Amino acid sequence: MMNTSQLLDPEVVHRLAAELSARDTWSRAALLNLQHQRLEGLLAHAVSASPYYRDTIGEAVAAGESLDRLPILTKTVLMNEWDRIVTDPRLRLRDVESHLAGERRADLLLGEYRPFATGGTTGERAVVVYSPTDWLDTIANCMRWIQAMGAEADTRVIGIGAPTALHITNRAFAELRAGHADAPRLSVLTPLPELVAHLNDYQPEMIFTYPSFARRLVEEHDAGRLRIHPRCIASTAEALSNVVRTMVRDAWNARVIDSYGITEGGMLGCECDASQGIHIAEDMVVFEVVDDDNRRVPDGTQGSKVLVTSLFNRTLPLIRYEISDLATLDAGQCPCGRPYARVTSIEGRREDYMVLPARDGECIRLHAARLRAPLAGVPGLRQYQIAPMEGRLILRLSMRSDADETASCAMATEVVQSALRAAGADVSVSTEVVDTIERAGTGAKEKLVSLA
Numbered sequence: 001m002m003n004t005s006q007l008l009d010p011e012v013v014h015r016l017a018a019e020l021s022a023r024d025t026w027s028r029a030a031l032l033n034l035q036h037q038r039l040e041g042l043l044a045h046a047v048s049a050s051p052y053y054r055d056t057i058g059e060a061v062a063a064g065e066s067l068d069r070l071p072i073l074t075k076t077v078l079m080n081e082w083d084r085i086v087t088d089p090r091l092r093l094r095d096v097e098s099h100l101a102g103e104r105r106a107d108l109l110l111g112e113y114r115p116f117a118t119g120g121t122t123g124e125r126a127v128v129v130y131s132p133t134d135w136l137d138t139i140a141n142c143m144r145w146i147q148a149m150g151a152e153a154d155t156r157v158i159g160i161g162a163p164t165a166l167h168i169t170n171r172a173f174a175e176l177r178a179g180h181a182d183a184p185r186l187s188v189l190t191p192l193p194e195l196v197a198h199l200n201d202y203q204p205e206m207i208f209t210y211p212s213f214a215r216r217l218v219e220e221h222d223a224g225r226l227r228i229h230p231r232c233i234a235s236t237a238e239a240l241s242n243v244v245r246t247m248v249r250d251a252w253n254a255r256v257i258d259s260y261g262i263t264e265g266g267m268l269g270c271e272c273d274a275s276q277g278i279h280i281a282e283d284m285v286v287f288e289v290v291d292d293d294n295r296r297v298p299d300g301t302q303g304s305k306v307l308v309t310s311l312f313n314r315t316l317p318l319i320r321y322e323i324s325d326l327a328t329l330d331a332g333q334c335p336c337g338r339p340y341a342r343v344t345s346i347e348g349r350r351e352d353y354m355v356l357p358a359r360d361g362e363c364i365r366l367h368a369a370r371l372r373a374p375l376a377g378v379p380g381l382r383q384y385q386i387a388p389m390e391g392r393l394i395l396r397l398s399m400r401s402d403a404d405e406t407a408s409c410a411m412a413t414e415v416v417q418s419a420l421r422a423a424g425a426d427v428s429v430s431t432e433v434v435d436t437i438e439r440a441g442t443g444a445k446e447k448l449v450s451l452a
Contacts, residue, residue, distance in 0.1 A: 030339075042311055105165055118262075139175045142261075148272065158183060160190075161236070184202055200228060208259075218247045218250075239347070265284075287329070290304065290307055300330060329344070374416060378411050382403075391427060392429070
């Protein structure tokens with residue numbers, strides 16, 4: 001359990017969040033000027049304090065090369081070079097991993113650092129650390145977006161995310177509870193009857209959780225067990241489908257706000273009331289949507305990956321850090337007037353591409369997200385997962401208690417087969433009904449594709 005003395009001062013967080021929120025009214029030119037200044041400062045610091053960056057980009061930075069001329073940083077390189085990337089020589093990866101594996105993982109490392117591990121749902125794990133200043137910037141940025149959603153200091157906000165302090169949502173949601181002594185400590189693995197009882201007692205006005213778990217909350221509402229009246233549900237950590245948006249609105253007539261966050265950079269941004277994409281905190285990060293060759297793609301074009309440069313983490317500088325999200329960016333003006341570029345869609349992760357046999361005898365690459373929307377619309381489904389096998393797909397389905405299992409399986413098979421035919425795939429589909437589909441990684445997220 002986390003020591004509450006490690007939590008930030010809420011007044012300090014709200015004060016810094018207000019300063020960040022003031023940038024909402026800036027011009028885009030002013031925002032990009034600040035971003036450029038912060039980037040120059042970060043690069044100079046990284047070259048000065050990190051042996052890895054001194055060797056890899058020192059000459060390029062000295063020559064004034066632009067960011068897009070610098071090499072990318074993959075998870076593999078990050079983990080292999082971790083001890084040379086970090087700017088505090090007291091920090092060593094083996095010690096950080098030992099701390100994360102220990103019983104006191106929620107304690108501060110070396111009395112000051114907050115270490116985290118990524119969920120590993122893409123098949124590769126990364127470890128990051130935040131200094132007190134880094135963490136204050138992270139939480140203040142998160143609070144900036146929560147305030148943009150309409151929350152005030154006394155709003156009853158609750159987060160339902162990762163069960164362990166290994167994952168950033170666990171500690172971030174603990175910071176949200178600061179100053180709200182009656183706010184329950186919940187996660188997506190809290191036993192459902194216990195979680196429902198806590199929510200009924202606390203009556204949250206705003207809930208942060210995964211889209212897959214929002215479905216469970218709606219199910220509890222529909223069954224009459226969950227008796228709450230939230231005015232906003234904020235989605236995080238997983239791709240948000242239109243089906244889940246509709247389910248939440250039908251249940252509570254609540255605003256549904258999509259947000260975007262990563263363990264390595266905190267909350268990158270969220271939607272506004274215009275619902276025309278997720279505003280990216282370009283005063284905190286440089287966000288590049290690129291192709292396979294790491295070249296920026298035009299606005300409105302889906303990239304092959306995302307490169308994130310954190311402008312505030314001076315302890316473990318992440319410069320052009322590769323994220324496998326398939327995103328589309330728009331730098332045009334949002335109707336709300338905020339100056340930030342917007343992510344207008346995130347199809348999913350590159351790892352969720354499947355290679356399937358096609359009708360012409362060749363093979364096609366199909367992203368599993370193409371099957372998410374059809375499956376999300378099948379009545380009675382609680383969870384679903386796609387398992388590609390040799391020449392066929394298995395749909396693992398978990399049913400609601402009131403579901404017609406035979407009808408739901410038949411409909412799931414039909415809609416997936418239809419989507420596959422439309423994509424040109426020639427593959428058989430079978431179903432496998434299971435009690436539950438286990439959540440994966442330190443973030444306890446639902447994994448859309450399973451190779452096992």
